Amino acid sequence: MALIIRLQQSSDSLAICNYLQLFQLMQKYVPAYIVEAPKLLKLLVFNYLFSNGDAHFKNFSLLKTPIGDYRLSPASFEVIKQIMLSGSEKVKELTFASYLDQTTKRNYWQSYEGRLRQLEKT
Structure with a gap:
């Protein structure tokens, strides 16, 4: 497009x-x-x-x-x-296996969980 x-x-x-x-x-x-x-x-x-x-x-x-x-x-x-909806464990595994520093990994994981809860409400 x-x-x-x-x-x-x-x-x-x-x-x-x-x-x-x-x-x-x-x-x-x-x-x-x-x-x-x-x-x-x-x-x-x-x-x-x-x-x-x-x-x-x-x-x-x-x-x-x-x-x-x-x-x-x-x-x-x-x-x-x-990937995002396949299950939190797979996303968690991919997140914590990444090359991001530990703080960024934790922040991303917390953000993901919050956004997933928002998506599930719709």
């Missing part, structure tokens, strides 16, 4: 883009917008709750289906979601 935004703005910079533009692009190019838009919203909320700093425009994409229409690509979201 970054390419579409870039072409529409005729600019090399995506810095002035916002998430609303992603929804507008999907509304314009995705016939199943009503089905796909809630998925994008869930992805954005998930990225916010888990501090996914890799949620820039180049990482949102559309996939062409066999019948020729488009849908939101689930790849990165599904991978992240499976």
Whole structure:
């Protein structure tokens, strides 16, 4: 979707883009917008709750289906979601096996637990 935004703005910079533009692009190019838009919203909320700093425009994409229409690509979201929701023990294992210092590991772990509780409320 970054390419579409870039072409529409005729600019090399995506810095002035916002998430609303992603929804507008999907509304314009995705016939199943009503089905796909809630998925994008869930992805954005998930990225916010888990501090996914890799949620820039180049990482949102559309996939062409066999019948020729488009849908939101689930790849990165599904991978992240499976890890984050697979069970606290796996996330804890990955966190404490990282190269972060002990204080950062503890802070991340506490933040993760709080965000997971928030997500479970929705």
